[in-house]
Amino acid sequence: MRPDVLNPLFAEVETLPGVGPQVAKLLKRLDITRVVDLLYHLPTGVIERVRAKAAHNSLLGSNVILDVIPMGTREPRSGRGPMRVFASDADGNTISLIYFNNPGWAKKSLPIGEKKTVAGKLEAYGGEWQIIHPEVLPPAQGAELSIREPVYPLTEGLTSKRVRELAAAALERTPDLLEWVEPSLATREAWRTWRAAIAEAHRDPGTEDSRRRLAYDEIFANQLALVLLRQASRRKLGVPLPGTGELIGKLKLPYSLTGAQRRVVEEIRGDMAQSAPMLRLLQGDVGSGKTLVALMAMLTAIESGAQAALLAPTEILARQHHATLLKELDSIGVRVAILTGREKGKARESVLMGLADGSIDILVGTHAIFQEKVAYRSLGLAVIDEQHRFGVSQRLLLASKAERPPHLLVMTATPIPRTLTLTQYGEMDVSRIDEMPPGRTPVETRVISDERLSDVIDGLGRHVSSGGQAYWVCPLVEESEKSDAAAAEERARVLRQRLGDEKVGLVHGRMKGPEKDAVMGRFAAGDLAALVATTVIEVGVDVPNSTLMIVEGAERFGLAQLHQLRGRVGRGSGKSTCLLVRGQNLSETGRARLALMRETSDGFRIAEEDLRLRGPGEILGTRQSGDVAFRVATPEDVAELAPVAQSDAQLLLDRDGGLSGPRGQAARICLYLFERDQAVGLIRSG
Numbered sequence: 095m096r097p098d099v100l101n102p103l104f105a106e107v108e109t110l111p112g113v114g115p116q117v118a119k120l121l122k123r124l125d126i127t128r129v130v131d132l133l134y135h136l137p138t139g140v141i142e143r144v145r146a147k148a149a150h151n152s153l154l155g156s157n158v159i160l161d162v163i164p165m166g167t168r169e170p171r172s173g174r175g176p177m178r179v180f181a182s183d184a185d186g187n188t189i190s191l192i193y194f195n196n197p198g199w200a201k202k203s204l205p206i207g208e209k210k211t212v213a214g215k216l217e218a219y220g221g222e223w224q225i226i227h228p229e230v231l232p233p234a235q236g237a238e239l240s241i242r243e244p245v246y247p248l249t250e251g252l253t254s255k256r257v258r259e260l261a262a263a264a265l266e267r268t269p270d271l272l273e274w275v276e277p278s279l280a281t282r283e284a285w286r287t288w289r290a291a292i293a294e295a296h297r298d299p300g301t302e303d304s305r306r307r308l309a310y311d312e313i314f315a316n317q318l319a320l321v322l323l324r325q326a327s328r329r330k331l332g333v334p335l336p337g338t339g340e341l342i343g344k345l346k347l348p349y350s351l352t353g354a355q356r357r358v359v360e361e362i363r364g365d366m367a368q369s370a371p372m373l374r375l376l377q378g379d380v381g382s383g384k385t386l387v388a389l390m391a392m393l394t395a396i397e398s399g400a401q402a403a404l405l406a407p408t409e410i411l412a413r414q415h416h417a418t419l420l421k422e423l424d425s426i427g428v429r430v431a432i433l434t435g436r437e438k439g440k441a442r443e444s445v446l447m448g449l450a451d452g453s454i455d456i457l458v459g460t461h462a463i464f465q466e467k468v469a470y471r472s473l474g475l476a477v478i479d480e481q482h483r484f485g486v487s488q489r490l491l492l493a494s495k496a497e498r499p500p501h502l503l504v505m506t507a508t509p510i511p512r513t514l515t516l517t518q519y520g521e522m523d524v525s526r527i528d529e530m531p532p533g534r535t536p537v538e539t540r541v542i543s544d545e546r547l548s549d550v551i552d553g554l555g556r557h558v559s560s561g562g563q564a565y566w567v568c569p570l571v572e573e574s575e576k577s578d579a580a581a582a583e584e585r586a587r588v589l590r591q592r593l594g595d596e597k598v599g600l601v602h603g604r605m606k607g608p609e610k611d612a613v614m615g616r617f618a619a620g621d622l623a624a625l626v627a628t629t630v631i632e633v634g635v636d637v638p639n640s641t642l643m644i645v646e647g648a649e650r651f652g653l654a655q656l657h658q659l660r661g662r663v664g665r666g667s668g669k670s671t672c673l674l675v676r677g678q679n680l681s682e683t684g685r686a687r688l689a690l691m692r693e694t695s696d697g698f699r700i701a702e703e704d705l706r707l708r709g710p711g712e713i714l715g716t717r718q719s720g721d722v723a724f725r726v727a728t729p730e731d732v733a734e735l736a737p738v739a740q741s742d743a744q745l746l747l748d749r750d751g752g753l754s755g756p757r758g759q760a761a762r763i764c765l766y767l768f769e770r771d772q773a774v775g776l777i778r779s780g
Contacts, residue, residue, distance in 0.1 A: 096766045102267045103130040103767070110263045121260075123249040130767070132264040133292055134308075134725040135257070137244030137299040145241065148185035149216055149223050159213045159231070162189060164204040169197050179204045181212075189216075190224040203230045229255055244299050261296050268292065271767070272760030274314065275307075276742045283307070306735075309727035313517070313735050315768035316724075318743040318761055320520035324373070325747070327521065332371035333498050335474050337363060337394035344426040345393075347386075354529035355383050361525050362391045362503065366398075366475070372501035375519045377510060378527030379697035380661025381534050384505045385415070387527070388477045389422065391503055396428060396455045400474025403500075404458045407479065409434045409607045410614060414636065415479070416458045423456070433459035433468070436607050478504045507658065510701060516736040517724075536695060537664040539672045541648070541688045550644060550675060551592055558593055558623040562668075563640040566626045567659055569647020585646065586626040597623040638666030648674035648691075649684035653704035656691050 096104065106128060107113050107121055118127075126132055143157045162181035165188070169177055177197035178190050181204070191212060193200040204210055214228030246257040270289050273280070284303065286294065288311060291304040299305075351359070358376065365372035378384040392402035404419075406412035416432040423430055431445045431454045448454035452471035457463050464476075504522065515524060542550060554564055566589065568582040586600040599613040599622040617625045618637050625640075643663045648656060656674065664670040674688055690703055724732070746752065746761055753762050 097763050099269050099271065099763065100766055102269060103128070103133070105129050105267075107132065107260075110260060110267075112263075113260065117252075117256075120249055120251045124247065124252075129264045129267055132261055133268060135246065135261070136295050136305070136308075136726065137246050139245045140299055141243045141245055141254075143213060143241050143243060148183040149187045149189055151218075153216050154218055156216060157214065158216045158225075159211065160189070161209060161211050162191075163209050164191075164206050166206065167201060177201075181210075187223060190222055191228050192224055192226045194227070209233075229253075242298070244296060258296075265293055265296065271763055274757060274760035274764040275310070276745065276757075279738070279742060285310075305726060306731065309724070309731040310735050310739060311726075311764060312724050312768050313727050313732060314739040314742060314761075315764050315770050316517050317520060317736060317739040318746070319765060319770035320517075321740070321743045321747060322753075324521040327373055327499070328370050330371060330499050331369050332501060333398075333400065333472075333474055334367055334369050335395050335398035335400055335501065336367040337397040339397070341393040341397050341426060341428065342390055345389075345422065346425075349531065351386070352383065352527075352529045352531055354378075354527045355387055355531075358387050358525045358527055359390050361523075362387070363394055365523070366391065366394055366501050371499045372475075372503065373522045374503050375510075375515070375522045375524045376503060376505045376527070377515075377524065378505070378507060379530070380507050380658060381530060381665060382507075382527040383531050384507065384527060385418070385479075388479070388503060388505060389419070392456055392475060392477065393428070395475040395501070398474065400472045400500075401449070401452065401454065401470050402456045402475040402477065403463050403470070403473060404456065404477045404479060405463060406458065406460060409436065409460055410610060411479070412459050413611060419456060419458065428455050429453060430456045430458065433457055433463050434607070435460065435462055437462075473500045475501045475503065478502070507661070507697075516740065517732055520736075520740065535664050535667065535670060537643075537660055537670045537672050539660065539674065539692050539695075541674045541676055541692055544646070544675050544677055547646075547675065550673060551589065553673075554589070554624065554642070554644065555592055557642050558597065562642060563617070563620065563622070563637065564624050564642035564644060565640060565659075565662055566624055566644045567646065568626065568628055569645075569650045582626050582628050589624055589626060593624060599625045601625060601627040603628055636665060637662075639668075641666065641668045641670040643670075643672040644675060645673070646675045647677060648688060649676050649680055651687075653687050653690065653700050656687070657695075657697055657700050660691070660695070 106118075107126060108115075108118050110129065110132075113121070121127070121132075124135060126135055141157050143159055144153060145159045146153055149158070149160065160183055162183050164179050164181045166180045167178065168180070177193045177200045179193070179200055181189050181191055183189060191200070191204065204212075211231045211233055212225065212228040213231055214225040217224055217226070243254075244258060246254050246261075248254060248257065268289055270287065273287065275285060279285075283306070285291065285307040286304060288307070291307040294301050294304040295308060362372070362374060362376075365374055376384055376387065378387075388404065392404070395402045404415055406415055412432060412434055416430065419428075419430045429448070431448060433442070433445050437445060445454065445457070446468065449457060449468065449470050457468075457470075462468070504519070510519070554566070557564055566585060568585050582600060582602045586598055590598045599617050601610050601613050605613075613622070613625070616622045617640075620639060641663055643660055645651065645656065645659055651659070660672040663672060672691075674691060676684070676688060680688075686703075690700065694700065727735070743761075746755075746757060750757050752758050
């Protein structure tokens with residue numbers, strides 16, 4: 095239960111004056127459902143308004159406040175035209191006040207012959223002065239109106255004035271909260287109290303100190319929650335899994351581990367030998383050999399008498415992992431099973447029985463492997479592969495499922511900037527494979543205009559004729575257009591006309607699992623020369639003979655996605671090429687992305703740039719409940735303030751009495767304010 099002091103902030107917006115169902119519906123479009131959401135719906139800038147006696151050419155383009163007298167109206171002949179109110183200013187100039195929709199409101203608000211004060215942008219059109227949708231102000235307000243007014247992010251049906259009024263009403267309900275910022279930091283930064291900072295951020299968006307204070311608050315809540323989670327996990331006793339090296343020694347590897355792989359394996363084995371459960375993030379670029387490292391971790395668990403589970407983000411990748419592990423482990427007596435949503439009836443029951451009696455050593459699958467009915471005899475290690483959507487809360491819940499929490503290894507081939515590592519994986523230790531195995535050939539990347547699409551198709555034809563295989567990834571499609579699947583089907587139809595029906599396969603998200611697997615199997619076996627796909631092939635698909643990647647509509651993809659897609663080729667000994675086919679209307683951001691893809695294959699540099707261009711909420715793909723979303727803090731704020739906040743959180747727990755001390759009570763309020771209460775609740779229960 096949240097502290098009572100926060101109750102007014104978490105009240106529904108309908109409790110504010112003038113907010114009925116219709117206004118609440120509009121606010122919901124802006125993710126505003128509670129009073130606290132309004133507080134953090136901060137202005138993005140200000141309008142500079144000029145108090146003028148009369149219209150003048152020098153004021154064109156400016157936001158003005160004028161006293162006018164309505165002289166006549168011209169109503170729309172149809173429902174589509176604008177309502178015009180012709181008004182006269184103090185110098186006798188005629189100004190058209192134009193309103194689209196709701197002519198009745200305009201007539202009522204601007205009665206003929208009655209002096210009114212209006213505010214809006216003065217423009218010239220067709221030889222006349224006009225103001226579109228001016229605000230009509232009470233006379234006193236017109237006289238006293240601030241020349242600087244905050245401007246809010248809006249949705250259709252809400253005006254900036256209305257949001258300003260609602261924000262003011264929310265501020266009236268805002269209590270003074272205990273101070274959680276470390277006193278010396280607050281003094282050094284000359285920060286105001288939380289309530290004063292919120293008020294100033296709404297009143298004057300240009301005040302950087304207040305915005306920065308608010309950014310720090312939510313970063314501090316994030317870091318404190320992660321430190322608390324880390325402490326809670328360290329207090330729980332897991333099962334030490336030191337391993338014997340026997341099974342690892344039996345592996346028949348066609349190549350030696352890189353130095354980076356050996357280092358990371360030792361870090362993981364060192365963690366697993368401890369009674370405190372391992373919480374480790376393994377980062378490695380596409381093709382760096384993370385799966386082999388995970389295999390050695392799983393064998394270490396099995397050598398110690400425990401079971402291991404490998405969670406993959408898609409069924410395609412789960413089945414690929416299953417096939418790979420069977421091939422590597424069957425000969426050394428390690429028993430591997432798979433469980434996805436597709437396994438039904440007797441097949442599913444057989445797997446569940448094998449897990450319960452310990453006859454299955456490694457279970458591979460999708461989220462199904464952690465459902466309530468799935469019971470392990472002795473789960474010792476959980477490996478989560480490419481699971482950006484498996485956030486802090488889910489990681490903690492996974493650990494809480496077992497009486498003795500398993501060791502946890504989270505892997506990602508999407509390099510994560512240090513900024514996001516701190517905020518999304520801050521309770522974990524981090525290992526990084528920063529060396530590529532020998533034999534990985536560099537991928538040549540080219541950018542080509544879609545005006546030359548026929549040349550690209552001809553080049554694909556030559557590539558296929560010479561025995562090569564290729565991916566063709568179709569663009570992400572906007573909601574207003576046809577579906578991604580339809581775009582892929584159309585591209586496959588065109589390529590089949592050129593290459594032959596039997597040479598082109600198609601995979602998209604609307605296909606059923608067995609259909610996708612059948613097509614992928616034919617492509618992996620070399621029966622298909624070209625695979626047309628949506629981004630379902632982004633992660634983990636491994637066909638070494640495929641040396642050409644074509645990404646259509648490349649400007650619609652983020653850098654991290656483009657890097658992942660490029661990583662599908664260059665896996666064999668042949669020279670590989672990635673063609674990024676771009677559209678005609680490139681934004682500056684799109685141009686910068688494609689230029690960087692041409693310039694570098696360094697995934698960590700690409701990730702840092704992707705964070706700068708797209709922001710933290712998007713870089714790891716679809717935002718899920720486990721992800722950290724900051725309402726005020728920018729990537730630059732996080733990079734600068736997260737280390738400070740982490741240090742402050744540790745100081746609070748080590749020196750200042752933790753959550754039960756004087757400042758700890760304020761810090762607890764901060765955690766609940768930023769909805770880190772689930773973590774606190776789990777810590778209390780544990």
